[in-house]
Amino acid sequence: MAEKIAIIGTGLVGSGWAVVFARAGCDVAMYDAAPGGAEQGREVVAQQLNDLAAYGLVEDEPSAILARVSVATTLKEALDGAVYAQESTFERTDVKREVFSAIDAVIGPDTLVGSSSSGIPASAYTDHVACKARCLVAHPVNPPSLAPVVELVPAPWTAPETVKAVRALMERVGQAPVEMTREIEGFILNRLQGVLLMEAWRLVEAGLATAEDVDKTVSKGLGLRWAFMGPFETIDLNAPGGVADYARRLGPLYHSIAASTDEHRVWDEALIGAVEAQRREVLPASDLATRRAWRDRRLMALARHLKNAEAS
Amino acid sequence: MAEKIAIIGTGLVGSGWAVVFARAGCDVAMYDAAPGGAEQGREVVAQQLNDLAAYGLVEDEPSAILARVSVATTLKEALDGAVYAQESTFERTDVKREVFSAIDAVIGPDTLVGSSSSGIPASAYTDHVACKARCLVAHPVNPPSLAPVVELVPAPWTAPETVKAVRALMERVGQAPVEMTREIEGFILNRLQGVLLMEAWRLVEAGLATAEDVDKTVSKGLGLRWAFMGPFETIDLNAPGGVADYARRLGPLYHSIAASTDEHRVWDEALIGAVEAQRREVLPASDLATRRAWRDRRLMALARHLKNAEAS
Structure with missing residues (x-):
């Protein structure tokens, strides 16, 4: 039953x-x-x-x-x-x-x-x-x-x-x-998304890149592996000797990067306004709903692709 | 010519x-x-x-x-x-x-x-x-x-x-x-990857989740959108009024998460050993090369999928 x-x-x-x-x-x-x-x-x-x-x-x-x-x-x-x-x-x-x-x-x-x-x-x-x-x-x-x-x-x-x-x-x-073994604010998913977003806003705030180019760095680079394997498996396969080998080779770089991002500034109104303006130039507010429908179709096509790829 | x-x-x-x-x-x-x-x-x-x-x-x-x-x-x-x-x-x-x-x-x-x-x-x-x-x-x-x-x-x-x-x-x-408008350590891609990895290691170190479950949170969740749109477009479509609306609604949560992750500890040998052990249980060292070939095939299939999805 x-x-x-x-x-x-x-x-x-x-x-x-x-x-x-x-x-x-x-x-x-x-x-x-x-x-x-x-x-x-x-x-x-x-x-x-x-x-x-x-x-x-x-x-x-x-x-x-x-x-x-x-x-x-x-x-x-x-x-x-x-x-x-x-x-x-x-x-x-x-x-x-x-x-x-x-x-x-x-x-x-x-x-x-x-x-x-x-x-x-x-x-x-x-x-x-x-x-x-x-x-x-x-x-x-x-x-x-x-x-x-x-x-x-x-x-x-x-x-x-x-x-x-x-x-x-x-x-x-x-x-x-x-x-999770116990409660923590944001659980896993929003903690991972949160640290990445925090750095994304920071790069735009510092005038280092546009929001659009930050987006492309993920959608045309980092996100491609992450659609079918997580960050640990990614680095496990990216060094000859696996994850420990990777951590010893690249740990110092990442610690150095992390040390330079300790300042977690609030996204203030000026910054929010700047990113909003950049986004609205790429996508007018009147097109948000159409784009959401596009996203849902793309997610469905991706789900179908991943389902077939896993089966083959 | x-x-x-x-x-x-x-x-x-x-x-x-x-x-x-x-x-x-x-x-x-x-x-x-x-x-x-x-x-x-x-x-x-x-x-x-x-x-x-x-x-x-x-x-x-x-x-x-x-x-x-x-x-x-x-x-x-x-x-x-x-x-x-x-x-x-x-x-x-x-x-x-x-x-x-x-x-x-x-x-x-x-x-x-x-x-x-x-x-x-x-x-x-x-x-x-x-x-x-x-x-x-x-x-x-x-x-x-x-x-x-x-x-x-x-x-x-x-x-x-x-x-x-x-x-x-x-x-x-x-x-x-x-x-990028000027030089910065790690450029964009490794800075974004770096902050996410730093939090991933921290979650495992705190005993909050296994490396495998952290990986699944990305590959079965976050990474699906990121394979075809970046973090800014993702949040731009995730609030009724776009990115500024999202920032005002969820900014406080992310700042609170970020404030609790200021401590950027070095991945010490004990932690590296623990994650290595977890990964080797999922994937024996002798299978690393085979799994890398699998990853490359999956990347090719994903690239073909994205190419077709963009064309349609």
Whole structure:
């Protein structure tokens, strides 16, 4: 029998999760506290499934996958019999505290709960609930159907079996779970993105290069390897003797670079305005929506490419 | 008539450059001070062209492209009539100083010179030559035929027209030049890679995640967008109002993350050993060469995918 998954909060992120679980064969129950919210979310699921099908990224007919997605009228109905609930409500501590209280009141003894929180750790909104050992953060990238990474971040009271079971579930449905041993601001993904962005802004601020040229350095250079292997594997293959050999050869250069970037200035309004002006010259504000649609098509084409490359 | 390009130093990097220029229709003269070096380099070119052809990444027959690549027996012969020379000799200041002296002695009045130096700025080895206004760094990623970015870094005495002309040449041959306004350690690419690596090592050192999970966070998440758009375009499309909107919303989070990573510790031997052990568990040292060949095939498939995606 198919596993049942509850989707709590059915905005863009929750709907994306519904696609992931339904595509993998799970029964998905969508619930949203806002009247009509879950129905709207299910329409987003239908749209995303059609897009994915056009790029060969689903095995079954979209309609067959959509048939596995139902709308639940109460939170209790959504959670009933679910092995896992993905919470994707508004990113504010007081909101999430209330949602977890409501979940706690009706959850069964075996259901695990992952929060899509991109920044607030689970300890900030699960300390008061009875099911807290079964709660953790499961932070996706949007949309999770195209970017499979999901960061699993336990609160101090999350049971190790919870992490283990959610990791196994995520692998079963085709996601790429990564695991933190404890909470830290920004988790892994936004910490890595953050340091790179900090240096990118700094280079522009110092007048060393334009934002466009910084972008090209990534999209026409660094990012090409990173689309199919991470930074450690990259350097492991870039020195004859592997990663330790690389660290001994190039460590001094990187330490020297890092030492010169200790100053983490706030991106002030003048700098923000300068980069905004550069971007708007490349892409007028009126074209942002069109470009976002372009990005989504490119991500789908890339996902298809990577899927084929991995299979061959 | 086809432009002539001189390749000075014909190891892996120089041979990669020969592929780039010959593929684009230039006449390429390869020179190496070591006897037989240029002949060996030309064989590498032949091999790379066959690989590229197998992935549909060259327009002409490999043999037709190779016919445009000749071996020069003297430096003078290589430079004679060349619009541009790409210097790719050993990465040591004293070596490069001598090479630039030798170039200076025989170079014509219109030839520009770019150095493949990945770290040493041009000011360290061109201050003494008469042609110094025509010299700069043109730092590629290996192999340049697959990763098109090239960092143009002028010395204080490099003429603006030199930068402009080399940028135009690089664009003509299908590379993606980025331009620094002045020299800085690590240029753009290694500075961006450096800050990300520094944080990656720190996460592993703090026991927050394994090297493998840090890698997956990039290869299954961050790196997917970065393979076709840079960090600024990424955040420009990730907030309703563009990059300034994003900076105001998420700046505080990133500053807070950055403030907590000010400590740039040296990667000490214990840490290097721990990451080496993790990597060798994933990939035994005896499999490094096989995995490098896998990476090159994946890069070629990705380059083909991106080429098609850009065309469509």
